Amino acid sequence: MKRVIALLGAVPLLVVPAVAHSNVKHHDIELSATPQPVEVVPLPCFPSGRLTLGMTNAGRKPVVADMRVSGEDPLVLSRRQLSSYLPVEQLVTAPLDVTVPRGTAPGSFTVDLAVGRETHKASVVVKPVPPKGPGDNLLLGEQAVASSTHGNMKLCGGVDGNTDSEQWGASGWHDATKGVFPDTYGVDFTAPATVGRITLQTLDSARYPAAAMGVRDVDVRVRTGDTWTTVGQIRGNVQGLREVTFAPVAADSVQVVVLDSNDHGYSRIIELEAFSN
Amino acid sequence: MLSAARGLAAATATRRSFLSATGAAAALALTGTLPGLVPTGAPTPTNRPLFTLGVASGDPLPDAVVIWTRLAPGPLEPFGGLDDRPIDVDWEVAEDESFGRVVRRGKATARPEYAHSVHVDVRGLRSWRHYFYRFRARGQISPTGRTRTAPAPHDLPAMTLAVASCQAFYDGFYTAYQDVARRDHDVVLFLGDYIYEVGVGPTAGIRNQPVPIDFAGEIFTLDEYRARYALHKTDPDLQAAHAASAWVVTLDDHEVEGNWSGDISEDGLPEPEFLVRRANGFRAYWEHMPLRLDQSADGPSIRLHRHLRFGRTADLSVLDTRQFRDDQPGDGGWLPPDQVSQDPARTITGAEQEHWLLDTLRRSPSRWNVVAQQVAMAQLDRKTGPDLELPMDTWNGYAASRDRVLHGVRDRGVDNFVVLTGDLHRSVAADLRLDFSDPSAPVVGSEFVTTSISSGKDGVDVDATGRALLAENPHVKYQNVQRGYLSCRLDADRWTSQFRVVDKVTTRGGTPSTRASLVVENGRPGIHQV
Incomplete structure (x- = not known):
């Protein structure tokens, strides 16, 4: 004890600053956002508007910068911060995905970027919802519902409007339960819709042909109230595109029930579409 | 002076009373009870708990230790839930856990550019004794941490070490850390993969706990690395282990990117982009670890290889085998040795670190x-x-890098050479021979590989690889593929490594036990079973 008191008397209480670095001058940082404007559609599974945020250090020394990202209501942003080490004169980028809630009226909105006093504004244009009349795909961008979704895939991948199997990794859907069937994938409508034709596109690329990797046995069904009605059965499929037509019904949901796939592993869907006739 | 044995007994007693006051459950109690400083009412943006990530201490010297915390009222939110103003933080260090005998106190600043982390290098302490520390900011008191300084330069006390690595958040609960905190360890060594850079699913794997969608992707930017550390540090068992002992840490690949080598990205990022990512990983690492300024990142460079002396009991050389290495042969998987792996020009440490290591070992009096x-x-x-x-x-x-080190150890007359290792998600104990193909070649040291805390889920006692390792490598004395850590005791006569394993980590409440206890005797190279 004595020794401690002596130490306390002899040595002033020591404070070591947490950092010993010079202050960063943020006015040397150039902010950017591309493309301009970015467009979004107020549907839950429509591809989001993707901005590439950028910071370029125009100063003489490397710095670390913290960017605050904020958006005008009703924009929903995938990130509200972008921090990075910035070497001199090297553009450093990161993605920002922008979405808006269903029902948002068309208009222009602003995303604000700020590093210290340096600010930058990016424009987001909310587009009208695509028409859902006769001949239009009723499922486009609507909220998908699946029995499960693999961690590498997106739940929305089967209703995002992208039918290109070559872009499978970015734009397809499959389940998370390898070798376990059935798997289900579909859409619950927000209001009943008249459906008379359903098309199912399974993975069918040059590298992964449908005959090897696509869905094989599928029941196609619609729900009215609490009642599911099977409107088509596909068996032994080896093609990329299959279509089912039936007497139009007012449906609350559209769903495919995948009973098996050609590799007996996953249920792979690049796009599911439904039409009134 | 206390004898080594009495010192340990005293430490254990201190440990017990500390745990009774600040065990794993109490580590989440975020406010203290100083008179007049207790916040009241429901949390608001301004009085939400600040000390959500616990406290830590590290890199003990005979008269000093680093104490750490980070203020984060919203640990998984942007900027930890704080604005860009610095926050004053008071700290104090006491001999007793009720802070009746405070020996050091002071003020620090939690700066936004360092994610509101605080690193205080507390000097003027007495050697080889326990201290208690805590922080105060905006009227809130942090949990109390316990730490221990290093022994005086000429003392040779018995000491205890825990050795841990690889704590994938989504693969398992940190049950092993409850055991680390419960048993009395003077120092905890963490040997890499504190975080993983890959995405954490919406329910955090086996944890079945909701995690914001922001955590779903692989991380590249500084804000993403910061958030990943914050996620891990919300775990109460990890906080308890940090609060119970001084830690000495180094990083491996996943603190940046799986299998990165030097300036080379294994994801194929161009070098300028990879160096930005590496700088971001290094920066977030320092911000979240109890390290001195000497170890802070300077852009894409960080000095983590360093030397710590524990009296004459142990000299500890901490290495960085990532930043200065040549690229791995192939993809870094299991392959036959080839011209690349045998190339005498290749290095895993870099020439400077290799020279430093051998020189440090040569000078050791321990x-x-x-x-x-x-x-x-x-x-x-x-x-x-x-x-x-x-x-x-x-x-x-x-192989040439290894040969230079092992021959260097032999040539410099370094005895009682012990290598502690992580990474494998597997416990291994092996003799280090000058020539591994010759079972009669001299043994120059021993290696103890700690298994993972959680990475790889529950694991098994022995798998096909484990059977092969035991059958094909006469120098391998033990292996196990369960989760856990190494609990070591070293004194003048003996090094004892207890391989602590947990029967399950994919559910809470796993049971730790000692799977094997292996010994190295002073002056007698080689691992022996007790």
Whole structure:
């Protein structure tokens, strides 16, 4: 004890600053956002508007910068911060995905970027919802519902409007339960819709042909109230595109029930579409 | 002065009373009870708990230790839930856990540019004794941490070490850390993969706990690395282990990117982009670890290889086998040795660190010469028969580097050489021979590889690789593939490594036990079973 008191008397209480670095001058940082404007559609599974945020250090020394990202209501942003080490004169980028809630009226909105006093504004244009009349795909961008979704895939991948199997990794859907069937994938409508034709596109690329990797046995069904009605059965499929037509019904949901796939592993869907006739 | 034995007994007593006041559950109690400083009412943006990430201490010297915390009222939110103003933080260090005998106190600043982290290098402490520390900010008191300074330079007390690595958040609960905190360890060594850079699913794997969608992707930017550390540090068992002992840490690959080597990205990022990512990973690492300023990142560079002396009991050389290495042979998987892995020009440490290491070992006056590092040094052949198949991301892919170190150890007369390793998600104990192909070659040291805390889920006692390792490598004395850590005790006569394993980590409440206890005797190279 004595020794401690002596130490306390002899040595002033020591404070070591947490950092010993010079202050960063943020006015040397150039902010950017591309493309301009970015467009979004107020549907839950429509591809989001993707901005590439950028910071370029125009100063003489490397710095670390913290960017605050904020958006005008009703924009929903995938990130509200972008921090990075910035070497001199090297553009450093990161993605920002922008979405808006269903029902948002068309208009222009602003995303604000700020590093210290340096600010930058990016424009987001909310587009009208695509028409859902006769001949239009009723499922486009609507909220998908699946029995499960693999961690590498997106739940929305089967209703995002992208039918290109070559872009499978970015734009397809499959389940998370390898070798376990059935798997289900579909859409619950927000209001009943008249459906008379359903098309199912399974993975069918040059590298992964449908005959090897696509869905094989599928029941196609619609729900009215609490009642599911099977409107088509596909068996032994080896093609990329299959279509089912039936007497139009007012449906609350559209769903495919995948009973098996050609590799007996996953249920792979690049796009599911439904039409009134 | 206390004898070594009495010192340990006193430490254990201190430990027990500390745990009774600040055990794992209490580590989440975020406000203290100083008169007049208790916040009241429901949390608001301004009085939400600040000390959500616990406290830590590290890199003990005979008269100093680093104490750490980070203020984060919203640990998983942007900027930890704080604005860009600095926050004043008071700290104090006491001899007793009720802070009746405060020996040091002071003020620090939690700066936004360092994610509101606080690193205080507390000096003027007495050697080889326990201290208690805490922080105060905006009227809130942090949990109390306990730490211990290093022994005085000429003392040779018995000491205890825990050795841990690889704590994938989504693969398991940190039950092993409850055991680390419960048993009395003077120092905890963490040898890499504190975080993983890959995405954490919406329910955090086996944890079944909601995690914001922001955590779903692989991380590249500084805000993403910061958030990943914050996620891990919300775990109460990890907080308890930090609060119970001083930690000495180094990083491996996943603190940046799986299997990165020097300036080379294994994801194929161009070098300028990879160096930005590496700088971001390094920066967030320092911000979240109890390290001195000497170890802070300077852009894409960080100095983590360093030397700590524990009296004459142990000299500890901490290595960085990532930043200065040549690229791995192949993809770093298990491969036959080839011209690349045998190339005498290749290095896993870099020339400067290799020279520093051998020089440091040469100067050591200590009983135990300990190297704390990332990847397996002993030859580990898993192919049945005369052909070899070796893990190329380890020293096995840098055979000449290993030869230079092991021959250097022999040539400099370094005795009682012990290498501590992580990475493998597997416990291994192996003799280090000058020539692994010759079972009669001299043994120059021993290697203890700690298994993962959680990475790899529950694991098994022995798998096909484990059977092959035991059958093909006469120098390998033990292996196990369960989760856990190494609990070591070293004194003047003996090094004892207890391989602590947990029967399950994918559910809460796993039971820790000692799977094996292996010994190295002073002056007698080689590992022995007790």
